[in-house]
Amino acid sequence: MTELSKMILDKIRDVPDYPKPGVLFKDITPLLADPVTMAAVVDELAGLHQVDKIVGIEARGFILAAPVAYRAAAGFVPVRKKGKLPAETLEESYDLEYGSATIEVHRDAFAPGDRVLIVDDVLATGGTAKATVDLVQRAGARVVAIAVLMELGFLKGRDRVEGVELHSLVIV
Ligand SMILES: O=P(O)(O)OC[C@H]1O[C@H](OP(=O)(O)OP(=O)(O)O)[C@H](O)[C@@H]1O
Numbered sequence: 001m002t003e004l005s006k007m008i009l010d011k012i013r014d015v016p017d018y019p020k021p022g023v024l025f026k027d028i029t030p031l032l033a034d035p036v037t038m039a040a041v042v043d044e045l046a047g048l049h050q051v052d053k054i055v056g057i058e059a060r061g062f063i064l065a066a067p068v069a070y071r072a073a074a075g076f077v078p079v080r081k082k083g084k085l086p087a088e089t090l091e092e093s094y095d096l097e098y099g100s101a102t103i104e105v106h107r108d109a110f111a112p113g114d115r116v117l118i119v120d121d122v123l124a125t126g127g128t129a130k131a132t133v134d135l136v137q138r139a140g141a142r143v144v145a146i147a148v149l150m151e152l153g154f155l156k157g158r159d160r161v162e163g164v165e166l167h168s169l170v171i172v
């Protein structure tokens, strides 16, 4: 295990039965509140690939993706829950560990062929990540990789995004 993985695991709080019985929620707020770990995470994610745009997924994904975009000198593109983006959008619906959702991106968010890194906090079932890959591709950009702070290995989300490079700073 790397030093960074240890730092991350030390700052993640397990909350049983949230938001539904049977779900073990991985709470990243202690990590967000720790500037040393947060800086190490942002630096690691920003150094993975040279890209034109970083895509962040509402809401927790935004918290990581925006500083990563700044650090990587890349543009930031928000993928938002349905109904929040003002201009013309593309949308995808999917299931996740504790429900279902529809997400959107602006149709003109990317220049043709833009290289994109998708950043999120958690990969669980992979529904969110797969829907985001599809949105980015439909919008005419190229997904270079997906990067997450934490992968819940037992949910096999990795299989949903087979064929796309996936970086997980920790796998639990
Ligand atoms: O791999 P999956 O099963 O799709 O789950 C992972 C997603 O679930 C969480 O988001 P959530 O939809 O709970 O929204 P939030 O960021 O607004 O809390 C998390 O931030 C990921 O985006």
Ligand SMILES: Nc1ncnc2[nH]cnc12
Pocket: 023, 024, 025, 026, 027, 096, 097, 098, 122, 124, 125, 152
């Ligand atoms: N168990 C979990 N903890 C935190 N975020 C999640 N997103 C999906 N499943 C999750």
